[in-house]
Amino acid sequence: MSAVIQASGLGKQYRRTWALRDCTLAIPEGHVVGLVGPNGAGKTTLLRLATGMLAPTCGTITVLGERPAAGPAQLARVGFVAQDTPVYARMTVADHLRLGSWLNPGWDDELARQRIGQLDLDPKQRAGSLSGGQRAQLALTLALAKRPGLLILDEPVASLDPLARREFLQGLMEAVAEHGLSVVLSSHLVADLERVCDYLIVLVASRVRVAGEVSALLAAHHRLSGPRRDTGSVPASQEVITESHTDKQSNLLIRTDEPLLDPSWTVKPVSLEDLVLAYMSRARNDTPGRRQRLGVVS
Amino acid sequence: MIRLSLLQLRVQAVTAAAALAAFAALLAATGPRMASLYAASGLSDCQPASCGNLASNFLQQVNAAGPYGLLYPLGVILIAVTPAVIGLFWGAPLIAREVETGTSALAWGQSVTRTRWLAVKLAVGGLAAMAVTEGMSLLQTWWAAPIGRAVGQGGSGASFAMGQFSPLAFVAHGITPLGYAAFAFTLGVTAGALIQRTVPAMAVTLVVFAAVQIAMPLWIRPSLFPASHTTVTIGRGISFSNNAHGNFRLTTGSLAGQPEAWILSSGAVNAAGHPVSAVPACTQAMVSSAGGPAAVNCLASHGVRIAVTYQPASRYWPFQWTETGIYLALVLALAGYCFRRLSRLS
Numbered sequence: 001m002s003a004v005i006q007a008s009g010l011g012k013q014y015r016r017t018w019a020l021r022d023c024t025l026a027i028p029e030g031h032v033v034g035l036v037g038p039n040g041a042g043k044t045t046l047l048r049l050a051t052g053m054l055a056p057t058c059g060t061i062t063v064l065g066e067r068p069a070a071g072p073a074q075l076a077r078v079g080f081v082a083q084d085t086p087v088y089a090r091m092t093v094a095d096h097l098r099l100g101s102w103l104n105p106g107w108d109d110e111l112a113r114q115r116i117g118q119l120d121l122d123p124k125q126r127a128g129s130l131s132g133g134q135r136a137q138l139a140l141t142l143a144l145a146k147r148p149g150l151l152i153l154d155e156p157v158a159s160l161d162p163l164a165r166r167e168f169l170q171g172l173m174e175a176v177a178e179h180g181l182s183v184v185l186s187s188h189l190v191a192d193l194e195r196v197c198d199y200l201i202v203l204v205a206s207r208v209r210v211a212g213e214v215s216a217l218l219a220a221h222h223r224l225s226g227p228r229r230d231t232g233s234v235p236a237s238q239e240v241i242t243e244s245h246t247d248k249q250s251n252l253l254i255r256t257d258e259p260l261l262d263p264s265w266t267v268k269p270v271s272l273e274d275l276v277l278a279y280m281s282r283a284r285n286d287t288p289g290r291r292q293r294l295g296v297v298s
Numbered sequence: 299m300i301r302l303s304l305l306q307l308r309v310q311a312v313t314a315a316a317a318l319a320a321f322a323a324l325l326a327a328t329g330p331r332m333a334s335l336y337a338a339s340g341l342s343d344c345q346p347a348s349c350g351n352l353a354s355n356f357l358q359q360v361n362a363a364g365p366y367g368l369l370y371p372l373g374v375i376l377i378a379v380t381p382a383v384i385g386l387f388w389g390a391p392l393i394a395r396e397v398e399t400g401t402s403a404l405a406w407g408q409s410v411t412r413t414r415w416l417a418v419k420l421a422v423g424g425l426a427a428m429a430v431t432e433g434m435s436l437l438q439t440w441w442a443a444p445i446g447r448a449v450g451q452g453g454s455g456a457s458f459a460m461g462q463f464s465p466l467a468f469v470a471h472g473i474t475p476l477g478y479a480a481f482a483f484t485l486g487v488t489a490g491a492l493i494q495r496t497v498p499a500m501a502v503t504l505v506v507f508a509a510v511q512i513a514m515p516l517w518i519r520p521s522l523f524p525a526s527h528t529t530v531t532i533g534r535g536i537s538f539s540n541n542a543h544g545n546f547r548l549t550t551g552s553l554a555g556q557p558e559a560w561i562l563s564s565g566a567v568n569a570a571g572h573p574v575s576a577v578p579a580c581t582q583a584m585v586s587s588a589g590g591p592a593a594v595n596c597l598a599s600h601g602v603r604i605a606v607t608y609q610p611a612s613r614y615w616p617f618q619w620t621e622t623g624i625y626l627a628l629v630l631a632l633a634g635y636c637f638r639r640l641s642r643l644s
Contacts, residue, residue: 053403055642075409082403088306089399095305102301103408139404146409 002065004029004150004182005050009059011206012045019045021206023059027184027199031213032176034197035186036276042206043186044083047154050184051080064150076106079143079151079181084159085136089128093121096138097145104146112145115171133164137171144175151175153185157192169196190273202276204283214272221275224252224265241278253278299410303422310388314430321376321434325441328369335359336444341451350557353453360445367458370445373438374460377470380434381482382507384427389486390499392419393640397494416640420487420633424480431479439471452557462614463560465515472618477625482507484632491639514621520562522620525607529567530554532598545575548597550604558611569601 005027012020020042027033037043048054049061052069061067066074087096093116101107116123119137121130127138136156143151153172157165173196176183187193193200200217202209210217221241228250231240238256245251253270260267270278304311336342339356341349360366393416396402406412439446449459460467469478485507489499530553539547548566553559568574609617 048403051403051407053406069406069411072409072411072414075407075411078407080403080407082400082407084400086400086404088401088404090309091305099302099305100408103299103410105409142404143407 002029003027003062005061005063005184007046007049007059007061010046010049010056010061011058012042012049012054013057018057018206020049023203023206023208025201025203025208025211027182027201029182030180031199032173032183032185032197033199033201034190034193034214035184035201035203036188036190036193037186037203038280039188040205041203043188043203044154046203047080047152047184047186048082051078051152053080053082072105076104076146077149079146079148081136081139081143081151081153081156083154085132085139085156087127087130087135087138090126092124092126093130093138094123096127096142097123100142100145106147108145108147111147112141115141115144119171131164133160133168136160136164136168140168140171140175144179147179148181150182150184153183155186155188158187158189165192172196190276194272200272200276202279202283204280207283209279209283210275217275218270218272220257221253221255221270221278222260223268223270223274224250224254224260225268226250226262226265241282299414299418300422303418307388307422307426311426314384314426318430318433321373322437324369325373325437328364328366329441331363332360332366332441332444335363336447339448341448344451350452353448353451356448357445357453357459361458366445370442370458370460371466373434373441374466374470377431377434377438377475378466378478378511380431381427381475381478382504382511384430384479385482385486385503385507386500388423388427389483389488390490390503391496392423392487392490393636394490394494394496394499398496412640413637416637420484420636423487424483424629427479427483428476431475432473435470435472435475450558452552454552461560462558462611463609463617468515468519468617468621469511472615473622474618474625477622477629478511480629481510481625481632484629484636488632488636488639491636518624519617519621520560520609522617523609523613525562526610527605527607528553529571529603529605531603532594536594536604538593547575548602548604550606553606553608556608556611558614560609560611560613562607562609564604564606566597566602567605569603571605573605574602 003026005025007026008024010020010023011018023042023046035043035046045054049056050063050068052063052067052075064074064077068078069075088099091099097109097112097116100112101109115137119134119141121134121138127135130138140153140156143153156172157168160168169192172183172185175181185193185197198214199212200214201211226249228245228248231243231250231252234240234252234254235258237258238254238260240252240254242253243250253274336356339352339359341352341356344352393402396405405415445459446462449461453459462468462471468474482503486499486503489502489506490496493499493502530550532548537549537551546566549564551561553561566574
């Protein structure tokens with residue numbers, strides 16, 4: 001399994017504050033990867049480092065085996081839809097397509113025109129007067145028509161209404177199915193990712209808290225409830241992610257690859273959202289100076 | 299990338315073309331009349347002794363014939379101001395607006411390196427800036443050629459006529475407009491790269507460019523070449539002033555035989571070459587009635603002459619090349635900084 005993005009000890013400092021610090025991760029090829037984390041986790045910084053928009057303060061990052069933005073060839077292999085999907089407000093939709101065709105040797109003009117046609121965008125309309133959803137679609141079209149091997153999207157649907165959000169993700173999935181590209185998509189909303197991602201990375205405070213294929217993650221995590229007990233009694237093969245206790249009852253969210261044999265537990269599957277929130281709250285509890293225990297995650 | 303630069307420069311290019319066309323139309327409408335006055339003035343084949351008077355006559359006629367006294371300085375001022383406008387509206391937003399609106403992520407996410415992006419943007423914008431400014435300069439030079447020749451032949455009497463070394467005319471004619479245009483544009487780009495916000499970058503561009511445009515003629519240009527010195531007898535073109543303490547000042551605005559020379563300073567000296575400021579006795583009475591020819595004759599009879607520090611007219615082109623060269627060197631330095639800065643921008 002080769003990595004589309006590989007980072008090691010990666011850090012980015014702005015004056016005194018670190019936006020990303022000591023980040024080590026490997027994002028595998030051939031997946032639609034969801035990068036989730038709370039605001040300030042360093043998602044945007046990581047993706048801007050991966051696209052070469054930023055230069056790292058320390059550490060290394062390679063994207064498709066090369067330094068980001070190392071040259072025109074590397075740039076051509078990575079598509080990027082930045083946060084808030086910026087477009088040139090005073091240029092028309094057609095101008096944007098021309099821009100794409102001029103600046104990208106691998107430009108797929110047919111794909112671009114087809115998408116613009118499907119989206120019912122008027123080529124003569126100025127990009128500044130497009131709706132948020134249309135603007136995001138235009139930015140996605142630009143990124144797709146350069147025919148990248150890796151598409152990076154930074155919170156592409158964060159500012160869209162639910163319908164536009166669905167249409168955007170649908171368009172993305174169609175392109176993935178058709179062209180077989182790797183995708184990295186960040187969001188702070190798990191619901192957005194659930195529909196499209198087959199691989200998940202939870203990033204909190206620059207650290208990867210959990211990473212893996214969504215189906216494997218869901219299969220390995222369980223919600224247990226049963227009579228009150230000490231978590232020390234849980235077998236070593238079961239990693240407790242979160243726990244909460246009442247006088248009579250204990251609730252655990254655990255990760256294990258072993259079968260669950262203890263009949264006193266009621267076992268329920270976890271949703272992707274439960275899983276993400278569990279790792280986020282555990283990460284928060286790990287952070288010094290925070291509240292040491294958090295209630296039930298639901 | 300060149301096509302994108304042109305596309306993004308479209309609005310500015312249309313504005314510039316319209317301004318240039320309006321400028322050309324104004325000059326084309328008024329230029330021929332001046333040319334016919336010049337042809338009728340007899341200046342084209344005058345004897346050296348009479349040229350000065352003919353030139354002065356011509357300048358007075360021009361002044362009387364229409365709004366030339368207004369158009370001449372207006373044209374020169376427009377050319378001097380154009381680089382600043384270009385620096386503000388083309389240069390400053392070039393990087394700053396991209397960063398400000400987030401479109402930098404779109405521009406730098408295409409299959410073109412940032413270095414190439416900037417190189418093309420600087421080249422296209424810089425060349426356009428130089429073409430517009432120099433175009434205006436050539437138009438105005440053509441239009442004002444009769445006035446320039448008349449001034450060169452020693453003409454005076456038209457207050458609007460500027461010598462070739464006068465601060466405004468020097469930057470509006472010859473090749474200096476190229477240097478100023480390229481410098482102002484690159485200065486704007488640099489300010490934008492540094493501040494990353496359009497409006498503050500425009501303000502900084504304006505302040506710095508204005509400061510350079512003032513500092514250049516005041517302090518830098520006069521010392522680009524070592525000045526020449528000469529001592530002349532008191533004659534035409536002398537201005538005489540005195541104060542209540544009995545001190546007087548004698549200055550000259552021109553050198554006989556070198557009407558186009560750049561007078562840096564001048565003052566009275568005695569026969570031994572030492573500066574004098576005390577009024578000789580014979581002028582005492584006349585000085586109180588503001589000098590006059592009699593006072594001047596009196597001074598001359600005491601051996602008082604005028605020492606002049608100046609730059610010869612023949613140095614006009616060396617000055618032009620040197621100043622333009624200085625600006626082009628500044629342009630390279632600023633551009634180099636922009637490339638370094640851009641590689642670290644988000």
